[in-house]
Amino acid sequence: MNTSPTPTTALYRIGAVSKTTGIPVSTLRIWETRYAAFTPVKTEGKQRLFAEQDVSKALLLKQLSQNGHAIGTIANLALEQLRRMSNQPQHTPQPWAAPSQPVSLAVVGLSMANRIESKKFAAGLKQNQIKVTDVLVDLATASQAELAQKPQVLLVKVNSLQTSVHHDIQALIAKHKFAQTIVVYNFAPEDVVQAMKFSGLIVRREPMSDMELAELLQSVLFVDPARAQEFGTSGAVITSRKYSDATLSRVAGISTNVLCECPRHVAELITQLASFEEYSQECLNRNAEDAHLHAYLRSISGSARALFENALEKIAAHEGIDLHEGAR
Secondary structure (H helix, E strand, O other): OOOOOOOOOOEEOHHHHHHHHOOOHHHHHHHHHOOOOOOOEEOOOOOEEEEHHHHHHHHHHHHHHHOOOOHHHHOOOOHHHHHHHHOOOOOOOOOOOOOOOOEEEEEEOHHHHHHHHOHHHHHOOOOOOEEEEEEEOOHHHHHHOOOOOOOOEEEEEEEEOOHHHHHHHHHHHHHHOOOEEEEEEEEOOHHHHHHHHHOOOEEEEOOOOHHHHHHHHHOOEOOOHHHHHHOOOOOOEOOOOOOOHHHHHHHHOOOOOOOOOHHHHHHHHHHHHHHHHHHHHHOOOOOHHHHHHHHHHHHHHHHHHHHHHHHHHHHHHHHOOOOOOOOO
16 A cells, blocks of 8 residues: 655656656556555546655665576565665676776665666766675664675765764764775865764765766775785775874874884874865866866875874884873
8 A cells, every 4th residue: 555755755757756766657657556566645636656665676776686696576675675686696797897896885775875876876886896794774774784794885865964864874883893984965064074074974064966976986096006015905895094183293203213214294184184175075167077087186195194093003002102082
């Protein structure tokens, strides 16, 4: 039985679902009428309106059917069952998949997940593949979820940023150890945005084009993962900042037995690289080439910053310097 949507529920006509997913309208109608894959809301004028969950399901059904699953056997499965199936290794790789290991991504927000998983968006990721392993409706759901596949990147879409939202996101990061976190929002007080940036999060305001969002995701990837691993980094994802400006300033002022003043120089380099990293993220883009260049520059500066953070840890261990926040 169809239920009336809540006032905040986004609903889409079948043409909009077709455009988002790349599935012909005729196919969507067959999946609905013959296989009962969807239960759209019907208006008084008999117009079918599809919810975000239907768009997510359509994308997954498309992917799984292309991988050889019969639509009749998967059409009635729940969204989470379909997503688990889609994350299982396939014997025949999809033609758009990059040869390198994909970056795993947990997404909070159905509309953002649908956007990321669309074919149009995937084409904008150039040579890097993003694999969505988990989709959570909101932060409250995410706080209770168990993410078995341990995604590397967290992408959060919220309408409004408040201090409580920042705390919820930090709790998620502490629980699941994401290497990098991106927060996309519509409205927020400036002090909250700055606090989130200082804590190492990437924060961007809507509206963002698909190209800009793709370049932002691209910018958290190492340009050369194999080379990065030689220097002790963790892999394909550029990690968020480990140390605040206050900690780096404190380390820079410590007098040690290292004659070349390595702690000060390295701390200052990290501060400068982190500043340029943020500048590249927020620099204005006139066109797609600008966006790609800035994503590349942010990736380079982020990679260098992560490497120097590792170097600072080695120096601190050698010199007995405490890098914890609030240490003296």
